[in-house]
Amino acid sequence: MSTSLTPQAPIRASLTIDATVDAIADATEWLGTLAEAEDWPMALKFGLELSVEEALANVVSYAFEGVDAAPMIRLDLLELDGDRIGVRIVDNGIPFDPTNVAEPEVPESVEDAKIGGHGVQLMRHFLESLAYQRLGNENHLILVTKPKTT
Template sequence: MAAGAGRYIVPEERRLRIPGLKDRIPAACDFVMHAARSAGLDERAVHHCQLAVDEAVTNIIEHGYRGDGLNQSIEIICRAERDRFVIVVVDDGPPFDPLWQSDPDPLASMEDREPGGWGIYFIKKVMDEVVYTDEAGRNSLMMVKHVQDAPRLENLRDHVALKVSVSNPVDDIWLFAPHGRLDARLCPGLDRLMTDKLEAGKCLLVLDLGDVEYVSSMGLKTMVSLWQRARECQGNLVLAAVQTRVHEVLQIIGLDLVFQIFPTPNEAAAALDNPPA
């Protein structure tokens, strides 16, 4: 066993192989979360590692396997070194180096944003090193987070059970409050709930993120899609009570410039009820 500056260093690699299916993404994130915590990363760095592997695996399933990954697999390897934590994601999709393209512009308007390149841009922003290699015809993406000297957090609370609270605080304004993680498990249900309101002509929506500790790439895409649909029916989707980690993610990809964000749900509802002239 090797030790260093208040952290436990895992002496061997941890490996996980999953089928190329979206409902297996949370398992990949949980695997990386436990490995990163064991390596001594602080909770912000653990969060970044989860976001990066979520995005990497999502891209493989959607683009590499084109949604047909039942009989194909993705391998995730975690390795703790003295001063860095390494994640390697390996797939059997067509050879593709995601690092070749230039970074998109996070300051561009939603209308002017190009559709590609955001996933790898996001990964490069939250990780310290990103390297692609073609290993005997297999795609290998290595993502590295540097280990900082910091005390480990003990007795971390369990994740809040996934659910969504729905309320109608003001006439024609609907508030949705997901709890826990806005990821592949919760997004389809949240999207269905909010889409039902939009299709009923209820287009003034508040998304209360006060109890959301993690937003995956699917969560971000769901939020943007719902915002666009609300705008199309002359309404709006605004955010409230966004936690620091989630706000950081929104800032990285420029979505803090797209969404109106309010400190509390009541302030968000009041702003929708009394829009500026």
């Protein structure tokens, strides 16, 4: 699951958040406000919010271990052709490409199921594409929804 989007896609709106778990709620509130203003379908809003939450949880939890620079996380709502919505998440943490994460193994029983490790799989389910680039000292993760009509 990838896309040929470039980091130069026009930006419609941006939000910078702290690298804290509490700031993830600020990001989903921001997306919710945009969704309401633009009348996004409920399923699209839900899938994008969940995907952004999962991506940000990974960034906040792991990206800044051992990094000397002040943590930075920015979300950009991207201008896309067609009936899709794109969100770019930019951070200055350690390099991590979630598009290379293998799908977790399906357990034989509920008792054998592991907690965690399913965030990228959830994103793949709700998104049309998920793309990653490392540009300089920044991770750029681009999430693109399925068309608004589906």
